[in-house]
Amino acid sequence: MAIQRPKGTQDIFPGIVEKWHYLEAHIRKVCSDFGYQEIRTPIFESTELFQRGVGDTTDIVNKEMYTFLDKGQRSITLRPEMTASVCRAYVENKLYSQPQPVKLYYMGPMFRYENTQAGRFRQFHQFGAEVLGGEDPLVDAEIIQVIWELYRRIGLRGVEVHINSVGCPVCRGEHRERLHSYLQDRVAELCQDCQSRFERNPMRILDCKNRDCQRLTVGAPTTLETLCDDCKEHFDKVQHYLRILEMPYKINPKMVRGLDYYQKTAFEVMAEGIGAQSAICGGGRYDGLVEEIGGPATPGIGFAMGMERILAVLEKQQAGWEDETDYKVVVAALGETAREKGFQLTMELRQANISAQMDLLGRGLKSQMKHADRVQARYAVIIGEEELAGNIAIIRDMKLGDQTETALESVKEYILDQINQSQREV
RNA sequence: GUGGAUGUGGCGAAGUGGUUAACGCACCGGAUUGUGGCUCCGGCACUCGUGGGUUCAAGUCCCAUCAUUCACCCCA
Numbered sequence: 489m490a491i492q493r494p495k496g497t498q499d500i501f502p503g504i505v506e507k508w509h510y511l512e513a514h515i516r517k518v519c520s521d522f523g524y525q526e527i528r529t530p531i532f533e534s535t536e537l538f539q540r541g542v543g544d545t546t547d548i549v550n551k552e553m554y555t556f557l558d559k560g561q562r563s564i565t566l567r568p569e570m571t572a573s574v575c576r577a578y579v580e581n582k583l584y585s586q587p588q589p590v591k592l593y594y595m596g597p598m599f600r601y602e603n604t605q606a607g608r609f610r611q612f613h614q615f616g617a618e619v620l621g622g623e624d625p626l627v628d629a630e631i632i633q634v635i636w637e638l639y640r641r642i643g644l645r646g647v648e649v650h651i652n653s654v655g656c657p658v659c660r661g662e663h664r665e666r667l668h669s670y671l672q673d674r675v676a677e678l679c680q681d682c683q684s685r686f687e688r689n690p691m692r693i694l695d696c697k698n699r700d701c702q703r704l705t706v707g708a709p710t711t712l713e714t715l716c717d718d719c720k721e722h723f724d725k726v727q728h729y730l731r732i733l734e735m736p737y738k739i740n741p742k743m744v745r746g747l748d749y750y751q752k753t754a755f756e757v758m759a760e761g762i763g764a765q766s767a768i769c770g771g772g773r774y775d776g777l778v779e780e781i782g783g784p785a786t787p788g789i790g791f792a793m794g795m796e797r798i799l800a801v802l803e804k805q806q807a808g809w810e811d812e813t814d815y816k817v818v819v820a821a822l823g824e825t826a827r828e829k830g831f832q833l834t835m836e837l838r839q840a841n842i843s844a845q846m847d848l849l850g851r852g853l854k855s856q857m858k859h860a861d862r863v864q865a866r867y868a869v870i871i872g873e874e875e876l877a878g879n880i881a882i883i884r885d886m887k888l889g890d891q892t893e894t895a896l897e898s899v900k901e902y903i904l905d906q907i908n909q910s911q912r913e914v
Numbered sequence: 915g916u917g918g919a920u921g922u923g924g925c926g927a928a929g930u931g932g933u934u935a936a937c938g939c940a941c942c943g944g945a946u947u948g949u950g951g952c953u954c955c956g957g958c959a960c961u962c963g964u965g966g967g968u969u970c971a972a973g974u975c976c977c978a979u980c981a982u983u984c985a986c987c988c989c990a
Contacts, residue, residue, distance in 0.1 A: 492981080495981085495982090546988090546989095547987080547988050547989075548988085548989080551915080551987095551988090552988085552989090569990085598990080600988095600989080600990090602987095602988080602989080603915080603916090603985095603986095603987095604982090604983080604984095605983075605984055605985060605986095606983085606984065606985090607989095607990080608988095608989075608990080609990095612990065613990090614990060615990095616990095679987095681987070681988095696987095697986085697987080697988090698987090745989090747989095763984080763985090764984085764985065764986085765988095765989070765990075767989065767990060768990070769990070770989075770990065792990060793990065794989090794990030795990085796990080797990060798990090820948095820949075822948065852943095852947095852948080852949095853948045853949055854943095854944095854948080854949065854950080855942090855943085855950095856949080856950090857948095857949045857950040857951095858949090858950050858951085859950085860949090860950060861950035861951055862950085862951095865950095868949080868950080870948080870949065872948055872949095873948085874948080882949085884949075884950090886950070886951085889950090889951090891949085
């Protein structure tokens with residue numbers, strides 16, 4: 489049997505790749521408008537980075553990493569997310585000595601060994617942004633605004649922003665105690681996962697999807713109820729700023745994100761109509777992370793969004809992307825000498841930034857014309873023996889169906905004129 | 915890791931045990947020996963996912979296996 493692509497990966501080819509270009513272009517523009525600069529980091533890193541950065545209790549580290557030993561017996565992992573990498577790069581390159589905060593964004597493939605389903609892949613793409621060195625709640629509001637503004641520009645509708653505060657090391661202890669005593673008597677009724685969470689990371693029991701667990705946590709203390717003064721003020725201010733920007737959001741006290749490094753603000757964006765995996769973006773504040781991986785104490789916040797999922801929502805809405813008006817030219821030449829002339833002409837057109845193609849298979853005129861139609865060429869330039877003898881070419885407007893003759897050396901000028909004219913009409 | 919669904923030519927899709935496995939689209943060629951989009955004609959299946967089994971006979975039944983897909987967990 490022929491070799492096929494690994495499970496959970498995809499080939500993106502013409503017809504679809506244009507949608508990626510569309511999304512990527514908007515992402516770059518929004519980031520640029522907000523003053524974020526692109527960072528590119530390695531696709532693989534030391535396994536230890538993710539173990540420490542993402543957290544040992546997470547599913548990502550426990551069961552989803554692509555980890556292998558390289559020939560030097562180093563444990564290497566294909567990045568499952570990029571926040572840890574960005575923080576590593578920040579520390580390693582001493583970006584903390586540059587003007588703060590450092591505002592970065594990235595796009596690229598991530599890898600997680602999971603079973604696939606709608607909206608879930610083993611190699612998928614994320615766009616994300618991170619702000620390092622800024623602890624003001626205004627930073628939180630700005631970064632959420634980046635997300636919202638992108639969605640506004642690409643016309644994404646039907647999404648909800650959920651926010652929450654999961655507290656900080658100061659107030660987590662109290663929450664943990666109160667949650668423990670609340671659930672103490674009913675631990676046995678929790679699902680298996682939550683029974684182990686009870687000791688390791690009880691907070692996450694709150695957003696367990698198991699029905700029994702949801703029932704048991706109906707009146708359970710949320711992190712919001714136990715926020716320390718600092719966290720509470722921070723959360724209030726984030727909301728205040730979001731309101732100033734007239735950004736709609738919902739407070740979801742039970743949203744506790746799966747990664748260990750989050751504290752204070754956490755947020756998630758949900759979409760409908762793309763299957764069970766409805767989270768299109770997630771993020772939060774991670775003030776202890778940079779220190780955790782060996783850097784100076786540095787506040788940080790960021791998000792990541794799944795580009796496949798964004799495209800899925802756009803597809804669902806049938807929201808398009810602008811058609812690029814591309815004036816393609818196909819040069820149809822017959823006979824060796826004409827083909828040589830045509831080849832030169834094709835090059836000239838391309839040098840003038842006109843998309844031009846020529847038959848490469850030595851086909852007959854009919855086939856070449858048919859091909860010109862198939863590739864939706866606006867103009868066909870026909871050069872045969874007769875034209876060659878008269879040093880002319882036929883220029884056929886494929887859309888209007890009429891054609892004229894012009895001197896061989898003025899073909900380029902003629903087509904440029906035509907293009908200019910029709911652009912003025914539009 | 916767990917559960918369900920599916921697996922016929924490039925794509926979509928008939929086929930409910932029995933001659934050379936429909937059809938549509940796409941692709942290639944021809945009908946005007948130099949001109950597209952419509953029409954007509956023709957071309958394009960050495961594994962019906964793979965391997966076993968049942969049967970005189972299997973794409974059609976059974977088993978296994980692989981793949982795809984949806985869902986659970988979790989996440990983007």
